Amino acid sequence: xxxxxxxxxxxxxxxxxxxxxxxxxxxxxxxxxxxxxxxxxxxxxxxxxxxxxxxxxxxxxxxxxxxxxxxxxxxxxxxxxxxxxxxxxxxxxxxxxxxxxxxxxxxxxxxxxxxxxxxxxxxxxxxxxxxxxxxxxxxxxxxxxxxxxxxxxxxxxxxxxxxxxxxxxxxxxxxxxxxxxxxxxxxxxxxxxxxxxxxxxxxxxxxxxxxxxxxxxxxxxxxxxxxxxxxxxxxxxxxxxxxxxxxxxxxxxxxxxxxxxxxxxxxxxxxxxxxxxxxxxxxxxxxxxxxxxxxxxxxxxxxxxxxxxxxxxxxxxxxxxxxxxxxxxxxxxxxxxxxxxxxxxxxxxxxxxxxxxxxxxxxxxxxxxxxxxxxxxxxxxxxxxxxxxxxxxxxxxxxxxxxxxxxxxxxxxxxxxxxxxxxxxxxxxxxxxxxxxxxxxxxxxx
Numbered sequence: 453x454x455x456x457x458x459x460x461x462x463x464x465x466x467x468x469x470x471x472x473x474x475x476x477x478x479x480x481x482x483x484x485x486x487x488x489x490x491x492x493x494x495x496x497x498x499x500x501x502x503x504x505x506x507x508x509x510x511x512x513x514x515x516x517x518x519x520x521x522x523x524x525x526x527x528x529x530x531x532x533x534x535x536x537x538x539x540x541x542x543x544x545x546x547x548x549x550x551x552x553x554x555x556x557x558x559x560x561x562x563x564x565x566x567x568x569x570x571x572x573x574x575x576x577x578x579x580x581x582x583x584x585x586x587x588x589x590x591x592x593x594x595x596x597x598x599x600x601x602x603x604x605x606x607x608x609x610x611x612x613x614x615x616x617x618x619x620x621x622x623x624x625x626x627x628x629x630x631x632x633x634x635x636x637x638x639x640x641x642x643x644x645x646x647x648x649x650x651x652x653x654x655x656x657x658x659x660x661x662x663x664x665x666x667x668x669x670x671x672x673x674x675x676x677x678x679x680x681x682x683x684x685x686x687x688x689x690x691x692x693x694x695x696x697x698x699x700x701x702x703x704x705x706x707x708x709x710x711x712x713x714x715x716x717x718x719x720x721x722x723x724x725x726x727x728x729x730x731x732x733x734x735x736x737x738x739x740x741x742x743x744x745x746x747x748x749x750x751x752x753x754x755x756x757x758x759x760x761x762x763x764x765x766x767x768x769x770x771x772x773x774x775x776x777x778x779x780x781x782x783x784x785x786x787x788x789x790x791x792x793x794x795x796x797x798x799x800x801x802x803x804x805x806x807x808x809x810x811x812x813x814x815x816x817x818x819x820x821x822x823x824x825x826x827x828x829x830x831x832x833x834x835x836x837x838x839x840x841x842x843x844x845x846x847x848x849x850x851x852x853x854x855x856x857x858x859x860x861x862x863x864x865x866x867x868x869x870x871x872x873x874x875x876x877x878x879x880x881x882x883x884x885x886x887x888x889x890x891x892x893x894x895x896x897x898x
Contacts (some may be wrong), residue, residue, distance in 0.1 A: 470632055471573070475519075475528050476627075478569040482516045485565055489548065500552040508547050515540070534574045538582035541566045542589040549593050553763040555606045563590065563610070564617050571621030572628075576633035579625075583618035587611050618643055661841050662859070688722075695721045744779040744887050745787055747812050747819055754791035755810065761796055769795070773813040780819055782864045787884075790860055793853045794823040794880050800846060801827035801878065818866070819886055824879040830872045838870065857882075 486509060493505035522529040530536055543567065548559035563586040570582045593608050690888045698718050702711065751771050758764055780787065791810065798808040802825050811822045830838070841855040854868075861868045866884040873879070 470530070471528050471627060472523070472526060474572045475523050478573055479516070479523050481569050482512075482519065483567055485562060486513055486516060489559070489562075493552065496558065497552055504551045505548060508544055508551070512544060528573070529804050534570065534578050535581060535585075538566070538570060538578070538585050540735050542582070542585040545586070546589040546593050549590075550596065554597055554601060555590075555594060555603065560590065560610060563614055567614060567617050567783050568619050571618065571625045574835070576626065579618050579622045583614050586614055591616075640779040662855070664841075691721065691724060695725075741784075742782060743784055744781055745784050747777050747780060747821065748773045748775065750780075750784070750787045751791055751810050751821075754788050755791055755796060757788075758795040758799065761799060763799050763804075766806075767799050767802055768805070770807065770808040770809045772809060774812070776873075777812055777814060777819055780864075780884045781887050782884070786860045786864070788880060790857050791821070791823070797853060797880075798823055798825035798878075799875075800829070803827070814886070815883075817886060817888065818883045821882040821884065822879055824877060826877040829876065830870065830878050835870075835872065839868075 460634060489509050490506075491501045493500075493509060519529045519656060519686065542563070545559060549555070549557035552559060566586060567579065567583055592608060595604060680853045685871065695718070698714055702714050702718070706714070710795070748771075751773050755769050755771055765840045795810065797807060799806075802808065807826050809822075809824045813820055813822075813823070834845060839854050839858045858868050861882055861884070864884055866882060868879045868883075871879040871881065
């Protein structure tokens, strides 16, 4: 289900929402009653004096304006005292009937409107009490009529109608409230399902992005490996020829100066061959075989490659790895890649003459590898995004280095964290489990 559609679903209704919706209906009914009452008072009966009727309607207008004001502020007037409203309405309706038409006054139908407003806003108990107050008001009106005008057949039908309206509107309001409660529960379940669905979509999206990033990184490394192997092969052939020629020349009877220069050439050729050998080793297809690796060998190999990285010769690369550290189980090439990527990031984060220190120590059953630099540190807005795929602060970066590091470390049962030293550099910590010795049970004595 599309997220935009889910966000447009109706909000979960509450008791306050129900009260405000009912109050909206009550306010409209009151305004309707005032308008109709003004017409009846001034044009309904030519014999009735409109002045007392208009005065009563004016009081009703004041209460309606107050009710409307509270409603615009999302409040219900006299919410905790509904019977006060019922007493006032029954009293004013009785006065309207008394001043125009008596028992047959058209204002007697206002009792019905009063019951409807009470039923949709308050409890059935309050509604039936209001019905009793309206009946009492009409009986008082009946008692105030002259004896010749008292007709019981006029009182009884209206009172029966009032009781029926009270029962019907209370039942309808109860039904609507129950439907609203069910809708609220269904909306709650729908929102919970929506949140679960969004969470699953976010997880699947993140997994897909991480998988794509890993595939892209592997493709880049494979392409780099092919390129490195090709360069090493093309450079290695003429280099072998040059080395052979130097060896042939050294066998001749040469003066000391020439022999010294040929020795320097041979030394530089040996250095180039060492670089090519390291390049070929780095570009070989990555092995997935798990071994028990030495942290010192891992660090030495990674630094041996990183020193040829752009800017590596202008930085101080130091290794402080003591002998005798426990071995770490894992894939050798992947462990080298962890240190190599962290050192490259440190080189990019430091200026010329910067210092990058790779150290290690044991903490319980783990080895903690530290790659520290003295660069500018990590900006506060960057820290939460560091390990996201495709996030980078470099101009030509891919945003995969730290992401791949975290994936490899987690696959080896460890974790990677970082420390920022407020403008004095950054330190990345890699915790890896060590090889645990197998307990040997002592031989049983015969």
